[in-house]
Amino acid sequence: MKFMHDAVSILRKDILLEIRGKESLSLMLFLSLLFLVIFNFALDIDKENVSLLASGILWVIFSFTGILGMGRTSMSERDEEAYLSIVFSPVSAESFYAGKVLSNLLFLLLMEAFTLVFFAVLFDFEKIIGMLPQLLPVLLLGTLGFALVGTLFSFLATASRYGEVLLPFLYLPVVVPVILGGVSSMDIILNGKPGGPGRWLQIMAVFDMLYLSISLLLFRYIIED
């Protein structure tokens, strides 16, 4: 109970911070739009190939844009060492982590929704919106995996001299199973490939549970000095 209350307090603060500072989500939205434009040049997307290319393009955008956004939310904690006000409070390191995961999850999902809509509009691919109910479990499990690892690593990387630049190097290799799962299962759903996305969803769920438990154990070590 207290755990959730504390996590939600941190989530609320991050939403407020986003409304006031517009540092993370708005940045992600612009970047994702920019990516869509660049992919259009790079891949020459048309009505024939859009369905085959969609899942690859989308998950590249999700992973790169997402890690940038998560880096920003961590920077806002590191600025002025603001996170110390949480450290010196009755809030446990675990609920601190949970709160940051929730806010990163929320911002990532909003970014993904935005990206999907713009993808549908720009490439005349309304079908993807219609298939949202089937895609939802993929998006949720994948994004949770991103948020779990990204929250831990972005907080860790922003303490280094290289700051956010270091983040993709640490983050992308570790989330490879999520990217693989996301791309493959979305591809299976969009193109009606045989087998169904079941096994991929399982892999992503295992990944999420594994990293949820490990990160809860490890987060306290990166908020100590």
Add this chain to the structure above:
Amino acid sequence: MKTNRIIIFLFLSLLILMPLDFFLIFRVAPTERVMGDVQRIFYLHISLAMAAFLSLTVVFISSIIFLWKKDLKWDTAASVSAEIGVLFATLVLITGSLWARPIWNVWWTWDPRLLTVLILWFIYIGYFLLRGGIADRFRKAQYSAVIGIIGYVDIPVVRYATKWWKSIHPLLTKQGGGLDPVMKKVMFFSMATFFVLTVFLFLFRFRLARMEERLLILKKRMED
């Protein structure tokens, strides 16, 4: 003193073991029927992979002990082991590539096992990038221990995911009967040799790193 003696002993035994291993691989082991001589690289490839995996296991365990005991010597153990692990992983990738060229007619193949090693390789490169970016010794140790743990538990998941994604690895068998008994013995010998090599490199490098640290402390004291 005692470690010194062990290091010297290991070094001397490697002087015998390494040439013997190569002799066994190139002269004693029978030529594989389908792949021919190229298959011999397999003995090195697998032994290197075993050595890399062993080193990264040491990183994982040392990282856990560091977070628990907060003694910097465990961090030194983890970081030198990661160095050795990255070195071996690089060699795994190179030998894998050399092997793939004549067998599959490509320099690189997205084989799940090779892919897992490549991703591991990236993770531990990140480990060193992070270490380079943090000046505070203790914080450096703490944070890289987190990476050392996270990276290691990723191995089985990556392995499984890539396997599900694609599998084209050849089975090195004669009509499904397993390895030829001589091949098996050579393989075992090669793995044992590389095990000794790993232990030697670890102890040697660990000792050097500890000495470097002590030297730095002494230097600082002189300046003060």
Add this chain to the structure above:
Amino acid sequence: MNIIELRGVGKQYHSKTALSGIDMSIGEGDSVTVFGPNGAGKTTLLKIISGLMQATRGKTFYNNKVYSESDIKKEVFYLGHKTALYNALTVQENMNFICRLFSLDHRGKSIENALRDHGLWERRMDPVNELSQGMKKRLALAKGFITNPEVFILDEPFTGLDLGWRSSVLSKIKNIRKRGKSVVISTHLVEEGYALADRVAFLHKGKLLFIKKKEEAEIGEIYSLFDSLGENIR
């Protein structure tokens, strides 16, 4: 009764001993000022006292028990060189957030009182990054008034402030003392530090040169110590 006690505490960085052999205790309502030149280890000492950093040697006790991080951090207010404020949020929002973290009522008068006390009530709707350095420091202190912890640990609370702000922050810290709270501050400002202290300590190269009651230490002694170390503090 001792709230915090350090026994033989030391901190070793990579190649540098930041602290060694520190014995000190902080009792209820006690006020300790740690003097020392730059690089003496003041920040490290305060971080260890606050539980933010772990010593590499020695033992730390909290309420006569071995430290449990989560216990101590609830009872400590720590103000480091940074203000621990969210720059993009307003004064009021920063305070509200603190109240939520401590499960305190943020609708009542307590925030208003704390802000009025610190001369920030008029600025409550402004984002923190529009405040002056002195105001930020006072806002940071105001957070401590709301959460009402047992121990205040303030690392160089006067740095970066001009004389006017300095005396206003000084009077705020005096208020904390009046409420019977323990205060540990580090500073190289002799006047201010001396005025606040029950006991004074002098840290040099990671070692405590002394820690004694104020009555036993002349202010001149501290000045001359600084002078002998070649620190220009006036």
